[in-house]
Amino acid sequence: MTTKNDREFLENWLKTGSPELADVPNSVKMAAFYFILLWSLFDLRKLDQSGSRDAVEVYCQTLPVDVDFSSFEPFWDYFQGRYANATGVTEQFYSLVGNDYLTQKRLEPILAAQQGTAKEKLAALVFITFRLRCNLVHGGKHVAGLVDQYDNLMHGAKLMTLILGMNAAG
Numbered sequence: 001m002t003t004k005n006d007r008e009f010l011e012n013w014l015k016t017g018s019p020e021l022a023d024v025p026n027s028v029k030m031a032a033f034y035f036i037l038l039w040s041l042f043d044l045r046k047l048d049q050s051g052s053r054d055a056v057e058v059y060c061q062t063l064p065v066d067v068d069f070s071s072f073e074p075f076w077d078y079f080q081g082r083y084a085n086a087t088g089v090t091e092q093f094y095s096l097v098g099n100d101y102l103t104q105k106r107l108e109p110i111l112a113a114q115q116g117t118a119k120e121k122l123a124a125l126v127f128i129t130f131r132l133r134c135n136l137v138h139g140g141k142h143v144a145g146l147v148d149q150y151d152n153l154m155h156g157a158k159l160m161t162l163i164l165g166m167n168a169a170g
């Protein structure tokens with residue numbers, strides 16, 4: 001089989017075997033691919049292949065207090081703008097966290113306050129990517145729909161490259 005045949009086979013299967021994913025644009029599939037690939041590297045290199053909320057928490061504790069946040073600022077602006085406004089968190093925030101009340105409790109105060117230390121904001125970004133990963137891998141994004149998730153997943157993928165480039169936690 002060729003790469004083209006393989007892709008056609010999978011596209012056809014999605015159309016018949018998973019109609020809810022049939023209309024997902026190729027750009028979103030590509031963003032999902034890169035996001036999950038980079039998240040798996042993060043899991044391998046920084047979380048000892050755990051991928052758990054607890055492992056993410058331990059990683060976040062190792063982030064330097066004086067982290068240079070300037071390269072992370074565009075990602076903070078994007079995600080903070082998506083998940084909070086002047087009155088608090090948005091409905092999109094609740095879709096992100098689902099029934100993960102521990103992560104909701106961790107993220108909501110810093111997003112709603114629209115401020116925090118560089119370390120707190122970076123930890124919030126790590127937890128946002130954790131929730132994106134959980135939703136993608138465990139089906140939450142399938143329920144909410146993937147069609148409009150390009151920006152979320154691509155911001156998450158690019159953010160993962162910055163996090164993977166840091167020296168904290170390994």
